[in-house]
Amino acid sequence: MKFAKKLQEELEQGWNGQYLDYKALKKVMKNGEGEDFCNALSSELHKVHDFMRHQQEALQVGFFGRVDGQDVEMSGPKAA
Secondary structure (H helix, E strand, O other): OOHHHHHHHHOOHHHHHHOOOHHHHHHHHHHOOHHHHHHHHHHHHHHHHHHHHHHHHHHHHHHHOEEOOEEOOOOOHHHO
C-alpha cells in the first residue's frame, strides 16, 4: 500500500484540514525548487503546530479550568 493512501485512511475525519498536506508538499517537492518546498513545509508545520496548541489549551481548560496557570472562565455545557 502506498504511503499517501495509508495516511489518508488513518486521518481523524474531524481534523482533515489540520494535517500536513502530504500530497501538496510532494507536488511542490517534485515541481518546485528547494526554497519553495521549505516555505511550503514551514507553512504546513505552523498550521499543525497552531492546531495542536489549540487542542492542548482546550484540554487544559476542560480538565483544569485554566491555561498556563491562569484561571479561565468556562462557557458552554461544561461550565455547569
